[in-house]
Amino acid sequence: MPRVLWLALLLFGLAQPAWADRMELIEKRGAVVIGVKTDFPPFGMLDSDGRLVGFEVDMATDFARRLGVSARLVGVSSANRLQKLEDGEIDLLIATLGDTSERRKIATIVEPPYYASGATVLLRPGIEADEWADLRGKTICATQGALYNKPMRQRFMLDLKVYNGTRDPLLALRNGACAGWLYDATAIANEMKHPDLAGYRAPLGQVLTSPWAAAVARSERGGALERAVGDAIADWHREGFLLELERKWAVPPTRFLADARDDWSRKDPAGAWLCQRQPSGEWNAACRNPALLTPSDVNGLYRLALQIREAVKLDITVLYDPYDQWIFLRGILLTLQLVAVIVLGTLVAGAVVGAVLGARIPVVSQAFGAVIAVIRTTPPLLQIYIFYFWLGAVAADHGFEIGGFFAAAMGLALYNGAALGNVLAEAASVARERHSPLGRAGLVETVRLAWEPLVSIAINGVRMTGMASTVAVPEVINAAAGISSEHGNADVMMNLLMVVYVVIILIMMKLFAVLKKGMHRVAG
Amino acid sequence: MSPAEIVTALWKWTPYLAGGFLWNILISLASVGIGTAAGVLLAVMRTSRRRLLQRIALGLTAAARTLPTFVLLFYFAFLFPVEIEIAGAVYSFPAWIKVSLALGVAVAGFVSDNFTAALLAWRARHHAAALIFVPAWTTYSLMTALASTTGSVVGVDEIVSRSNAVIAALDDTGMMVWVYLYAGAWFTVVCLPLITLSQRFKRRLAARAVEATGRQAERVGEKTT
Incomplete structure (x- = not known):
């Protein structure tokens, strides 16, 4: 295509x-x-x-x-x-x-x-640090677009989890997702007045002070x-x-x-x-x-990229900036992982939902159907937020950590799985007319009848993968937005992003087409 | 927080959240309107006798089916201008229109596929099979309403944006889930009865359609999304 x-x-x-x-x-x-x-x-x-x-x-x-x-x-x-x-x-x-x-x-x-201010780090109770080097390798929450993220990551080898705004990293810090929050010293001094943050300390002083x-x-x-x-x-x-x-x-x-x-x-x-x-x-x-x-100072490759920028006004930073390259590649990799988990999750959730709905157990199937109906009519974005913030806080109380990856995958698999389950239950009831009890032949007939909507629901899950960026998963949208917020090259990054996504979706469509051929062979 | 306090807080912010929900409705109507108009046009082109028109329509439909809505949202938000000058006057090109356009692309793909099938069925005098388009389109439109919440990501002041503002104003982590659940309930209350009705309608039409076309698959799901 x-x-x-x-x-x-x-x-x-x-x-x-x-x-x-x-x-x-x-x-x-x-x-x-x-x-x-x-x-x-x-x-x-x-x-x-x-x-x-x-x-x-x-x-x-x-x-x-x-x-x-x-x-x-x-x-x-x-x-x-x-x-x-x-x-x-x-x-x-x-x-x-x-x-x-x-x-x-x-x-x-x-x-x-x-005005002028620098960066500091707010540490969770129990995390000790006398100097920045003590934080080497620790997971630190940060805010996207802050100018000290890059130098601090490079200088002190911090493992940064980058969130949007100030609320999200702070919540993540309180949920135990990271050891500290790297942010502006003035803002952190202000946040520390909050009674919820008693016991949190910012012992390291300001670095990288810059004028505002x-x-x-x-x-x-x-x-x-x-x-x-x-x-x-x-x-x-x-x-x-x-x-x-x-x-x-x-x-x-x-x-x-x-x-x-x-x-x-x-x-x-x-x-x-x-x-x-x-x-x-x-x-x-x-x-x-x-x-x-x-x-x-500029080196050779940088100069070449700058020449491209002069000539056609495109700033392809991923060509010369190793940091941007790393961010973007990691974003693509994470998106691929998300796609795999979401598609598999959708199929598994769909099979379970379809089985329970299709089993027609009195009361149980009906009650379950009502829950599924609510899931189908709740915006997926809200489901991701609920899993991330609420389940995240509940899990943190029990010593677990629910990351953005898990929350997004779960929310999207459930939302699309609910739709798929309904389709499979519908298909099963049609298949039952010829295969009763359902048996192996009936199941094959069910999948055959439901194939077209099944594929489009699964592909829909792939197309929605980017929603994970709203809960700070550094997938490819997050990476592209982050790079363009530092370099102002939204035109280049958005087009690259679109190409990456279209390629992933075409590959998934191809995979399903191959799968269908395989199924025909199995079904004879 | 006690249940009574939670209810009081949600009640107090209800008018504010309702104002946000109006934005969701507006975006949904706009995107379904734009997408349906474009999709019908594509379907008419696909069923015409001119090979060139057919090819263009098929290509555009494939694109509309493939382009991920959530990425388009960023694409339009980042790359479309914010203000345009026409004949000396400055007009703004607000984010909600960009969101409607992004959501409308997927609607156009859906309508193109399903309306083409409906047109062909109608011409073959399979009227029940053709009418399946109506409930399928209704369901898809309601799904688009759910997707309108993604406008919050590019700064539209709709219900999820306002939920976040409410959570920030309440400054209580315990309230967070209740505000989100409450916002979600608005969609369930509006969409669920309509979806149930249109599914029932669809089942009746599909049973009749099978007699005409002999395709059992008519009874399962929609054509494509």
Whole structure:
């Protein structure tokens, strides 16, 4: 079926329109769209009425006030924030984004930074560590898209389990899925106030401290929007607005904000600001972060990939970045394992359900049928969540661990198995008309009658495998989303992802076709 | 938490969750609408006498059957623009429409296969066999409603997204499973009676269809998904 691949390639050409000037768009719509965190108290969070509030939300609101437009706030996560910026869904990002040279390639980082924080690890009670090296080889939960995941994994050989957002890794930590949670030190200090986390400690201090900066899209470099944001942040340092917010939101006081206020308030003898924009539009070098000014060194393969990027705007990082290669290959491997377990699970569950329903035992079959009907009409995504979070917590109390892999496989096998069971029971009742009792010939007839829906239900299970990504299984969707959130190459990764899936599905269809031939031979 | 407290908490958040469920209904209607229109068009092309039209329709149907919906969801969410300008005005291209399009692809594949079978049966005057399309389509549409919850993954404010928001607001791990079960119950209550009815309808039609076509397999399951 090469037609399918051909169609996938056809979809390759989709691109997004670029605005000539973002500032013009903002004025046209009368609102500035700002991405803020929803799960990073006290910087961006939801209050009891479901409204966005926090340190960064106050910054966003004040910025809109300065422009004289309304502020439209959009919740973003670490994993999707840069993508949303690149897509143009948001104009401006104020979402605990650490400034790195890697990120400067995929977004316009606005200077000056407005805060600074580093990474630390929150350890479960009973886990001892005096230095980072003590965590070597331990399983550590982490949040997707956080900039320190990669260096910490490489430097200290941590076995990272990467989750979405802050809630999921924290729950996983409490369920015993990992020894610690690697995350931003400011956020962890805030979480430790929670009474549920009594006994949890963060003994290792901060590493990889980096300044936090607002960001606008890559295409906005040097534009009016970047300038307006930078001017606002400089003013905030000078007016002490950020120090005020620090007190208002009870953030532990940092040296960074106090120093920045002093630096940005300094004047020359003539009374002009020392930190000023140069004719180029950039702040004078003394007021910038020197560590980030040097261009990163590139080797041969990297340069080749960059040339491809220049020429056709495709950044195929899996070609040259060994880390991305490893993540992507592991993702494909895990997806294959999931596919195998889900298809087998669906067939086994279907056979069991079909047998019980088809046995027509009074009361038992009917009661069972009702349970199956509920399973068939509950969204599979919810079933996975229920297995993962609830069964996970129950199992943790008894010393077991239910991982995302198991929860997803179980949820999908059960959902599709319930559908298959109904079909098999239907087929059996038709087969009984000619084969009573059912016997071997009747069973063969049952499978023959049910074959077409059986295959489509099993293939459906394969197509739903990606749902495992919602419970932090690092399968191929998770891998592709993770890579594109670090490099901003969603076009390449999404197409690669689609090709991988289509190939897997075609192989499974072929397998079932072979199986059918084999069955015909057995049935004579 | 006592059962009374659980019920009170769920009751308090019911209007909020109901608002999310409206999004699920909207997405389901949109995706079934888009998918059915496209699928009927493909079926008409497949049954036409022009070989070229048949081939194109078969190819597109194979693609719709094969492309995994959950991956398409990410594909559309990541690669389709967020705002489009038409004649100087800025229109947004919201996530729920992208989700509806992604879900609609599978519906189109299903309708293409089943409506083709129905058209052929009708032309052969096997009217009961042709009418099996109606209950099969109903069941498939309800399954699409269940799949609309995957919109939560790309940021649509539907019932699962709102369940997560409720769980975060309640800040009690013990409530988590109850909120999820409650959200699931909304789907069961709406879908189960409709599915039961359409299955009963289908069995009656299928029994009559077998007399006409002689294919016992008509009585089991649907053609393809």
